[in-house]
Amino acid sequence: MTLETLIAEPWADYGLIDCGHGRKLERYGRYRFIRPEPQAMWAPASDDWDAHGEFVPGSDEDGGGRWEFAKPIPREGWPLGWDDVRFTAHCTPFRHLGFFPDMSPVWSWMRDQVSDLPHPAIMNLFGYTGVGTLAMAARGGEMVHVDASKKSVEAGRRNATLSGLADRPVRWIIDDAAKFTAREVRRGRRYDGILLDPPKYGRGPEGEVWKLEEGLPGLIGDCSKLLDAESRFCFLTVYAVRMSALAIGELMRQAMAGLPGKVEAGELAVREERRGLLLPTAIWARWSR
Structure with a gap:
């Protein structure tokens, strides 16, 4: 069986801006967020990530995690x-x-x-x-x-x-x-x-x-x-x-x-x-x- 990769390309309301060192920076409309990404093992394109919020994972024992916000976002979505x-x-x-x-x-x-x-x-x-x-x-x-x-x-x-x-x-x-x-x-x-x-x-x-x-x-x-x-x-x-x-x-x-x-x-x-x-x-x- 030959394996195929299906690729999500950027569109107007979403894009993967950068990724690396176990994290990713994405845009969701006008807002930008950082989330954990274990498969991003390489170095990011830039170390300067300007985001509205970041999800900080919990420890391996605790699991879960929390959002930390640097800029206001609509909490209702x-x-x-x-x-x-x-x-x-x-x-x-x-x-x-x-x-x-x-x-x-x-x-x-x-x-x-x-x-x-x-x-x-x-x-x-x-x-x-x-x-x-x-x-x-x-x-x-x-x-x-x-x-x-x-x-x-x-x-x-x-x-x-x-x-x-x-x-x-x-x-x-x-x-x-x-x-x-x-x-x-x-x-x-x-x-x-x-x-x-x-x-x-x-x-x-x-x-x-x-x-x-x-x-x-x-x-x-x-x-x-x-x-x-x-x-x-x-x-x-x-x-x-x-x-x-x-x-x-x-x-x-x-x-x-x-x-x-x-x-x-x-x-x-x-x-x-x-x-x-x-x-x-x-x-x-x-x-x-």
Whole structure:
């Protein structure tokens, strides 16, 4: 299996300005932030980083961390956009800012896979604040958005309103992704595409425990049962684990063995603006017809 890198290029409302020595400097609209980045092992282009805030990680024992702000920012968040989707960015306690910019090439790729379908049925598992959901809904997708966090689903609804997409056919579902997918299999549902972005560890709304290494094979297997020979894609991203893209690629290949098409795998990366170097962020595997 040949590995491919999907690269998030800078756009008007986001850019990786600089990175190095275990940190990265990014712009989110008019605001700039510094966050930890263990994979940035090289030296930065400049030592002079002017930022509005920085996330300072906790110790290995304590975990977590905190934001420290040098300049005022809107604590309730501020609007950003990607293509025809609008959403709110804000500094979360989990060090990110309410969306994942490295997913932008995935959103574009998914749109291409179903561009000839007027109303493709697509499910977004672990959908978070819904930017991927809205990227597809904006192009006519009939979406099922699933996340265990009520707060995240509510943020997705607000982003839909901000994007002028509140009237689009999106089912906003607060549920355990694995349990919901298994029920969809029993219901005999089918989808044209599935996007899943599972965490390493998480809990469902009723205390269900999710561990990636244990739960992913069964979840991918259930996803394959919701696809058929006319379906277009299944895209999986995996973050923050000691796992190879080849491993999840072979898992995807086994699960999709009964479907026509191809399986590919690789890494996600963001291109730095100052030097053009690539900062790796995640691994991925996908099936497409």
